[in-house]
Amino acid sequence: MAGDEHTQIGLAPPSGLRLLCRPQTAPGFALAGLRVEEVLPQDVDRRLADLLSGGEAGVILIDEELLARASPERHAAIARQPFPLVIPFPGPRWEAAPSAAEAYITEILRQAVGYQMRLR
Numbered sequence: 001m002a003g004d005e006h007t008q009i010g011l012a013p014p015s016g017l018r019l020l021c022r023p024q025t026a027p028g029f030a031l032a033g034l035r036v037e038e039v040l041p042q043d044v045d046r047r048l049a050d051l052l053s054g055g056e057a058g059v060i061l062i063d064e065e066l067l068a069r070a071s072p073e074r075h076a077a078i079a080r081q082p083f084p085l086v087i088p089f090p091g092p093r094w095e096a097a098p099s100a101a102e103a104y105i106t107e108i109l110r111q112a113v114g115y116q117m118r119l120r
Helices: 002-008 026-031 041-054 064-068 072-080 100-113
Strands: 016-021 036-038 057-063 085-089
Touching: 016 026, 016 041, 026 036, 041 057, 041 064, 041 072, 057 064, 064 085
Parallel strands: 016 036, 016 057, 057 085
Antiparallel strands: none
16 A cells, blocks of 8 residues: 555654743633643743754644744754744734735845844
8 A cells, every 4th residue: 555655664753742832822822722831032942952853743833933033053953854843823913013015025124134124
């Protein structure tokens, strides 16, 4: 069978799910029934390194603001590895969302300049 060929070569991904978020948003995910790991921005790089090298996580859901705080080396490691799959999700926004045009221009500037700029 074709499915047996894939299992014979040992490419089965890890199956664990990890959710990394800021302490302020953890209770909402816990209420939804998810196991949450609260991570402070200054600790995210170390925690991601542990998860990327540990092999127990197949999927890592992470607050996009936390992922942005990870080092360039960590981002490179995420891009190199097929597992775990790292999926950023947006955190809560307490201010008004920018218009689509403003968000587009801001993203182009961020890519060109290398850091986030605020338009007024």
